[in-house]
Amino acid sequence: MSHHTPSPPPPPPRHLSMIRGFHLADFVTLGNAACGTAGVFLAMLYMGSGELADFLWAAAMAPLAFAFDWLDGRVARWRQQLSALGRELDSLADVISFGVAPAALAFAAGLRGGWDVVVLIYFVCCGVSRLARYNVTAESLSAGAAKVPYFEGTPIPTSVVLTAVLAAIAWQQGGLTAPLPGGAWSLAGWTLHPLVLMFALSGTLMISKTLRIPKI
Numbered sequence: 001m002s003h004h005t006p007s008p009p010p011p012p013p014r015h016l017s018m019i020r021g022f023h024l025a026d027f028v029t030l031g032n033a034a035c036g037t038a039g040v041f042l043a044m045l046y047m048g049s050g051e052l053a054d055f056l057w058a059a060a061m062a063p064l065a066f067a068f069d070w071l072d073g074r075v076a077r078w079r080q081q082l083s084a085l086g087r088e089l090d091s092l093a094d095v096i097s098f099g100v101a102p103a104a105l106a107f108a109a110g111l112r113g114g115w116d117v118v119v120l121i122y123f124v125c126c127g128v129s130r131l132a133r134y135n136v137t138a139e140s141l142s143a144g145a146a147k148v149p150y151f152e153g154t155p156i157p158t159s160v161v162l163t164a165v166l167a168a169i170a171w172q173q174g175g176l177t178a179p180l181p182g183g184a185w186s187l188a189g190w191t192l193h194p195l196v197l198m199f200a201l202s203g204t205l206m207i208s209k210t211l212r213i214p215k216i
Contacts, residue, residue, distance in 0.1 A: 028072040029089045035065035036097025043101070043108040052175050058105055059167035062160045065097035069157055091131040098156040099127035102163050106199060109166050109176045113184065113191025119200045126203030127156045133207075152212060154205040162198055 039061030046054035072090060103120040111120065130153055137152070170176050182194035205211060 025072045025075040026086055026089055028068055028075050029086065029093050032065045032068035032072065032090075033093035033096050035061045035068060036093065036101045039065070039097065039101035040104045043104040047108050050175075052170060055105075055108065055170050055176065056167055058101075058108070059163045059170075061101065062097065062105075062163040065093075065101075066157050066160050069094065069097070087135055091135055094131055094156050095124075095128055098159045099124045102159045103199070105163055105166055106196065109170070110180055111193050111196045113193060113196075115187060115190045115192035116196045119192075119196045123159075123199040123203040126206045127159070130156055130206040153208040154202070154211065154213065156206060158205075159202055162202060165198065 039058050042054055042058035042061065046058060069090070072086070103124050106120055107117070133152065166176075169181060180193055180195050185192045185194065
């Protein structure tokens with residue numbers, strides 16, 4: 001009767017194995033997430049310091065994140081490394097840079113009334129929902145092609161326009177002091193700044209199913 005030598009146990013998984021599996025485009029995507037996080041921190045810094053420069057730096061993180069967001073897709077196609085992981089990573093980074101960061105910037109800018117906060121939360125939730133829908137439908141919409149032919153609803157990076165508007169107001173006024181453009185309304189005991197309605201419009205356009213925008 002022969003005796004089989006037991007096979008040695010498999011080697012333990014290497015540390016940081018997930019990072020080793022990242023493609024170059026994935027690291028570019030992390031640059032997007034880093035810019036969004038920096039934007040949130042700078043918005044908080046502005047609330048403490050009141051320095052216009054802190055606010056403008058916070059706003060500047062949006063176009064920088066947009067550049068990383070544009071670049072990661074180009075890098076992925078150049079290296080032919082499109083992946084489901086990359087798509088998920090891209091969406092998670094976009095939530096921070098083009099959802100949470102613009103909302104934090106708006107809050108820092110003075111849109112802090114009760115209704116303002118409701119609108120900003122709605123805006124972020126619309127962005128999250130839009131990205132989730134895109135990830136679920138991207139495969140069927142692409143029909144086997146390398147990328148989808150169109151967006152359903154406006155892409156979340158369009159919120160960079162909102163941060164540009166806030167930055168322009170801050171720059172023109174030399175700071176963000178009350179009253180903000182459009183003033184403030186009192187509704188049912190809560191404050192609403194009409195300026196925040198651009199976030200309501202942006203969020204609503206993101207989740208539209210009838211609005212189709214060709215992807216260039």
